[in-house]
Amino acid sequence: MTKETIALASDHGGVEMKMLLAEHLGGKGYAVLDLGTDGAQSVDYPDFAVAMAEALAQGKAARGVLICGSGIGISIAANRFAHVRAALIHDAYGARMCRLHNDANVVVFGGRTIGSEIAKDCLDIFLSTQFEGGRHAHRVAKLAENGQR
Ligand code: RB5
Numbered sequence: 001m002t003k004e005t006i007a008l009a010s011d012h013g014g015v016e017m018k019m020l021l022a023e024h025l026g027g028k029g030y031a032v033l034d035l036g037t038d039g040a041q042s043v044d045y046p047d048f049a050v051a052m053a054e055a056l057a058q059g060k061a062a063r064g065v066l067i068c069g070s071g072i073g074i075s076i077a078a079n080r081f082a083h084v085r086a087a088l089i090h091d092a093y094g095a096r097m098c099r100l101h102n103d104a105n106v107v108v109f110g111g112r113t114i115g116s117e118i119a120k121d122c123l124d125i126f127l128s129t130q131f132e133g134g135r136h137a138h139r140v141a142k143l144a145e146n147g148q149r
Helices: 012-027 043-058 072-078 092-100 114-130 135-146
Strands: 005-010 032-034 063-067 087-088 106-110
Touching: 005 012, 012 032, 012 063, 012 106, 012 114, 012 135, 043 063, 043 072, 043 087, 063 072, 063 114, 072 087, 072 092, 106 114
Parallel strands: 005 032, 005 063, 063 106, 087 106
Antiparallel strands: none
16 A cells, blocks of 8 residues: 655754654654754744645645744745644644644644653654545635635
């Protein structure tokens, strides 16, 4: 069976967590597409949000993980793309809800704000929870429509 590929990208504030989550995903049987950054050198988080948006648009992965120090900057940057629904997650409830109601295709963590075990747990929930659809479907469609304004 073909492994699903999960794309990961971070700035320097999230690079350690990115490595931990890549290892975690590998252990769960996923293929990992690492879009950088690779080290502690200071870089600009919007560049890695662009790399994620392009990878998703090109079909290299259907789902992704973004990380910066707080998770905030890279969330803002990623959500400027109409096909990206990036959810900054702090707990299991958010990880579940961003899939059930928002059909998030990117989960975002703050590398300096969330513990690694909680992030792994949230990532597992994000990946295993299906979108509920129904009354939420037209709301999610409106997100992309608004992105065209
Ligand atoms: C980098 O120091 C930091 O500003 C960045 O990782 C992120 O937290 C921005 O929102």
